[in-house]
Amino acid sequence: MEMGVCWIVLLRVLVLQLAGALVGGQVRYSVPEEAKAGTVVGRLAQDLGLEAGEPEARLLRLVSQGRRASVEVSGASGALVVSSRLDREELCGKSAPCSLRLEVLVERPLRVFHVELEVTDINDNAPVFRVNEEAFTIAEYPTLPGSRFPLEGASDADVGANAQLSYSLSPNEHFSLDHPGNNEHSSSLTLVLTKPLDRETMPIHHLVLTATDGGRPPLTGTVELLISVLDVNDNAPQFNQSVYKVKVLEGSEPGTQLITLNASDLDEGVNSEVIYLFSRHASAEVKEMFSIDENKGEIRLRRNLDYEEMDNYEIQIEARDKGSPPLSGHCKVVVEVLDVNDNAPEVWVTSLSVPVPEDAAVGTVVALLSVSDRDSGANGRVRCTVWPSAPFGLVSTFAGSYSLVLREALDRERVSEYEVEVRAEDGGAPPLRASRGLRVPVSDVNDNAPAFAQAVYTVLARENNAAGAELARLWARDPDEAGNGRVSYSVSESGGGAAVSGGGWRPASSYVSVDAESGRLWALQPLDYEELQVLQFEVRAVDAGEPALCGNATVQLFVLDENDNAPVLLPPAGGGPGAGAAGSAASSADSGALWAWATWGAPAGQVVAKIRAVDADSGYNAWLRYELWEPRGKGPFRVGLYSGEVSTARALEEADGPRQRLVIVVRDHGEPARSATATLSVSLVEGAEVALAAAGSGSSRAALAAAEGGAASATTTNVWLVVAICAVSSLFLLAVVLYGAARWAPRSAVLSGPGPATLVCASEVGSWSYSQRQSRSLCVADGGGKSDLMVFSPNFPPAAGSAAKETHPDAPALLQTVSGASSLPPFLFSRPFRRSLLPPVALFARPPGRLSLL
Template sequence: MLGLKKSYQVKFHCFCLFLLQMAWDLVLCQLHYVIPEESKHGTFVGRITQDLGLDIGEVNSRMLRIVSRDDKDYFQVNLQNGIFFVKNIIDREVICPNIPLCIISLQVIVDKPVQMYHVDVEIEDINDNYPVFPAKEYSLSIPELRLPGSRFPLEGAVDPDVGTNSITNYELSANDYFTLEFPKYIQQVRSLELVLKKSLDREKMSVHNLTLVAFDGGKPRNNGSTQLIINVEDLNDNAPVFNQSFYQCIVTEHAVIGTLVIKLNATDLDEGKNGQILYMFSKLVPLQILSLFSLDKTSGQLKVNGDLDYENTNVYEIHVDAVDNGEPQFTGHSKVLVSVVDINDNPPEMTVTSLSVPVPEDAPRGTTVAIINIHDRDSGENGRVNCYLLQPTPFKINPAFKGDFAMTVDKPLDREIKSEYDVLINAKDEGYPSLSSSTILTIVISDVNDNAPKFLLSVDTIFIQENNPPGFKVYTASASDSDYSQNSYITYSLIDSTVDGIPISSYMSINPENGNLFALLSFDYEQVSYFQCQIKATDSGFSPLSSNLTLNIFILDVNDNSPTFFTHIADSISSVTVTTPKTAQVGHLITKVKAIDLDCGYNAWLTYTFKDTAVTTPFALSLYSGEISLTRPFTESDRNEYRMLVVAQDHGEPPMTSVTQVIISLVESGEDIKIDHHFSVGTDTEFADANIYLIISICTISSIFLVTLISFTVLKWQKYREEVNQLRENYKIYSSTVGSWVYSQESQCKFYLNSVQAKNDLIVFTPNGAQSSGTEENNSSGQGAILNSSYKPRHPHPDWRYSASLRAAMQGAVHVEGAAILRGPPVGLEQQWPTVSSATPEPEGGEVSPPVGAGVNCNSWTFKYGPGNPKQPVPQIPPDFPENFIIPGSPAIISIRQDQPSTQSQKSNFITFGKKEETKKKKKKKKGNKNQDKGNNPADNSDQ
């Protein structure tokens, strides 16, 4: 009896724990409704939208839906009024067999944004079932020797209802020998026993026919009955007795077949065959238990004979009998309570209940992407599940409700970096060893317009030859956009701007689809040589983005202008008439022709030749300077008038020419010399008109420099007296000094400022102020004067690019200076072309500016040399070009070669360098002035 009470107490505690777990589930849910079972379709359950705090107007648009764990539609929500009602009839005994508290867990999910609510519906039991006994009649044999108080277990009735609607009482028909005992747990009868009140006497009554009635606690009460037929036997009077009336043991689920659960032990006071005991299952044991356990008849060992599963049944109550071998047989009864210990044998089960894709790439942090429900059939720690992501992604998992997890955006998304994520979600329980399951969710990222079009270069340069045909494609703008679909569709346009007050749209046009840039007109280099246009690339996204390309457009010159001889009138002159004395000597400068070309570069580099070279004349025409000089003395056989055609030709491709006539008349020395004032070169008018501003500028700068130098010298006189004295001893500057300053590294004169030595020395080129000695005359008739015998003339570097301006500079700076200033022609003044030496000592990186006034539209030209520019052929140096010249910044030397023998007044027309040459020159100045005619004095010409 004590063991039986302990077993009942254990059952009572387990039942209490189960009820506590149910109550805790009720607390965790958000809504809890209670309805009776067998409710018809349309039965009102509650106003779920009002209870959840949802707006009825948003229920339909936010797609409210109900999800149950077993995917059965027991309930439905009216989306118009928010009423929660029964859809299908619910039988509590079908969905919750043998469970006291029947609860259907539901998930209410709404979208936009995603929200989830947990709702429990409790199904109340109604008394719709009667107690039923397994059999209508039971037969029981009881020896007459059984003592009062003996107990005989009976098979009770079964009622599918629960609680008070289940079996609460049994009644036995009135008799003097038997009574009923049935312990209750929370108003429910767990076991039924027949108790003998007094000894039986077979001679008085051998058979007892009793009626057993079972009642439930419902209203109204239902009952069921069965017949008990008790036979009294007058045989074996001692029954086997178990050493325990109640056995309790444990076994792990999935224990292997043959595992020993417990060994039963029973004894019989009889002897012989009446004391031999056989163990067997009671007839009360159901077939399910018989398939899971086996009982050895002789040893009483209870073993596992099938697969145990804690998730199906965690406690087994087994009735066992010990039967002796007497006549009649006596039976001892006991119970074995087998508790199954749970092991972690069920992995978590994942179900995606909501998935919101695609996700915009600008989705803020915390946006819900998916809701995942995870269920583990195990219990305790084996059933507690953690959910997380196995790979780094911009998403994270957050726990929502019991068994539910939400996947949200955790980091900024960028479709251009990654447009799709395969998110591997893993669910892992806390059992040992832990089990896990995983699933892959494909999350597609949708594009938003967050990238502006990009050009490969923000600034580009193109070159267009002038005279291009209108509509000519000059450039193709290409931009890329890393966005997708319409957000990446690019259109091109020109940003409004002006070129000399004219809109850029009058010059250029662009195809908005492919970015092809077209020239709307034919460009003229002489009018427009450079302009800018900006191209704008705009995408087609919502709130379009754009970027700009600055295009530098240079117009390239072509040889489309022929040379024009310079004149003050509108049209070019057809002829030029000049006079020269018959007593003119060899080398006398007769006149100088000049033409201009509106083109630039090689296209403007001009050469002069006589058209009819077969006619012999005593005149020579300089190829580059246009000077016409006397090649031999006049004789009596010469004519009084010469008519010659001068051709000016440029170096363009193809070359273009212009022709003018020069008429030279010979006069006696006493006659007046006439010059056609319409001709450009050698006239005072042209000199005044063309160079008046240049002369004013040079004089102004020279005056400022002179005043500054004098002021500086006076202020620093005491500090630099020795340097100034030394400078006076080495050099004496003549007031008539005329020439150009160049820098050389071989100079003997050193000039100091603030005690810091200058990087380059200063050399002064001086004109022929005195007659040269006989030695110098020989030198002048040779190849020219050289500063130092160790120096050799150097040819210009082949990488230089020569323009017409540079060539004019070299010719004008050397030849004109030697001819006009040093030789001193008797007629007119020649234009003295100022030279600008700006080349750097390094041949790879310098550039030379052209001489001022070298050509039309060429004042801003420079030429570059070095490996960065393609080489061009070096023009051949003409015979009258100076043989030796100085490359700025290098020790190369310029000298002038006289092609014809010169007179006494012209033999010393060469350039000398260094202190020694300058001293000789100064000593011979007075002597030369005495022997030289007044009209041929270079000093007079210089003054002019």
């Protein structure tokens, strides 16, 4: 409330001043410096007597006088406002008051007015000293209290009360500040010494001089006073102790340093420089026996000491400074001569039994030692130790005799030789030492059996490999040396074998052999997938030690199928010719002569015959397709691509002739593909003749109806097979992704085999991949043992890991190793286990009527 009243009074005063200025022909305004842009200084148009709207109509403006104006006239209102920063110190410096003369121009009619703008000072500048630090020196005791030292004051860019400075000094006990009064002049600013200085107590004084102006709020500035105290020689040298005791051995060489004395002087410069001398009370015998360096204070021997001649000396020493006058301090050095332990112990090896077997019992004596010292008393008492402290130790048998015995069990594979040092030390002061080194080799014992890198090795090999081809390389490590570590390899006699087709059993040694020295696994004969799919056996590694030790590893050899069998035509299902019958074929390479009847006027799609073939291979190599080779073009017959059914492509006419000769090629999907050719003769007869022919061959009219129904059933079966293939293939791909994610961690693997371990096949039906497999057949219709549905368990070779590094570096082939639970145990190929693997499988389509699970 009081503030509002003050502003009202101030405005009234300003109005009166403006009125008087208008009467005198001049307008005066006042504005504080640092006013913000846009601050209204005065209502110029109103003060000049202009009506509302006239300032803009009569073009009221300021006339520039060669310098940038910090005020401007507002457009329509005609008010004088601040346009930029006003700095009184920049405009007027130390001048007071600070007034700016402005000319205001008004047109219509043209008139000029003079406006005086006073910029008032605010406290926006702090006191400033010329330097941040001022240093000077004052002597300690000669300088008396009351001594005065002039100081340079601070300056303030403001004026008036804002520039009135007062000074203060940081609290201390040696100095005060003399300043008569608060003014802007600093000539009378003086530093007064109130207490004598002592350089040894405080060599440098740090004071802070503060200048404060009279503004509201006040601003301050500081300068640091650095006062160095000059030294006076008022302190004598002092030793850190009055008596020094030194022990020295007799027989010490001349020049031996006994002690280095150090006297300190609290003064500085020349007053603190000290020299060392023998005191005038020192005897001539002392001066002949010892010398002293006057600058360093080192006392040295000049002659040999003899303990029997004199066992101690007292030396008086004086330390004198170089001050004026010089001051000195004194001390005494007592030298005690000690008897010398000048004979070191001696160690002899009287007996050494090496090498030591690694299976030697704890407590076995390795060596006998003898120790002696020619000194007497404590200097002749000897203590012995052995280094390292394990696995050997010393046992004292009687005075001066020791036995080196075995304290811990040895392992040559860990340490094959020990460097043992027997150390002897007497009881002298200082003690003398001697040592004797022993080399103790450790002889090998066959205590390590050969160990394979993995317990189970998985080997992949293609069939029809050459006899003598290398399948894999096995390696067992034996850390023993010489014969104990020399390993030989062999196929275990009871290590297993394989069941061959026909129900027989053959031992593994009839298929493979292992090199006794290198561990290379060889094939003794070409492998036939149709005879052998999996061969599991054991390889034995035996060292040459006494007694020999051995280790075993299981090898699972998987034979990969190749397309080495062509399709073979089968005889007709009914055992004789007839509708849908075919004659027998001699071999897979020879053409089979088949015949069948067809009725005149038979509609399109009627099955007249079925070509039946089988392939001894497996998987993709046994997937058969049937193609009509002759006649080409638009003939009356067609052949099912995968069913082998011969049916009418259109209605049969008399123009087709009495007989049709069809050449049908049966081809598998192997690489390269193999094929067989069947020749089918179809006789075109009347319906009655067909019935008689069918009766003559043991068939009835129902056979023809069954043939027609079989064609429709086969077509339906093919559709469902394609649907099943697509569904199971999707499940297989999903299982592959999940299985790969679960087994992302790298595993030990070495693969072997001529070519890639995984074979990828594609056709118009779909694509599948297969590798390690074991097959069996399920016959759901007449025909051979091969099937339309083939199920494969996928094989994912693990990545090479740490176990792979254990294999022999020269292995020419890749041997997949599966260890632990990831290996392929024999029960993997059992019937119940294969049934449990139905999710991760791939399906292959074959002609309908047969099913095979691999």
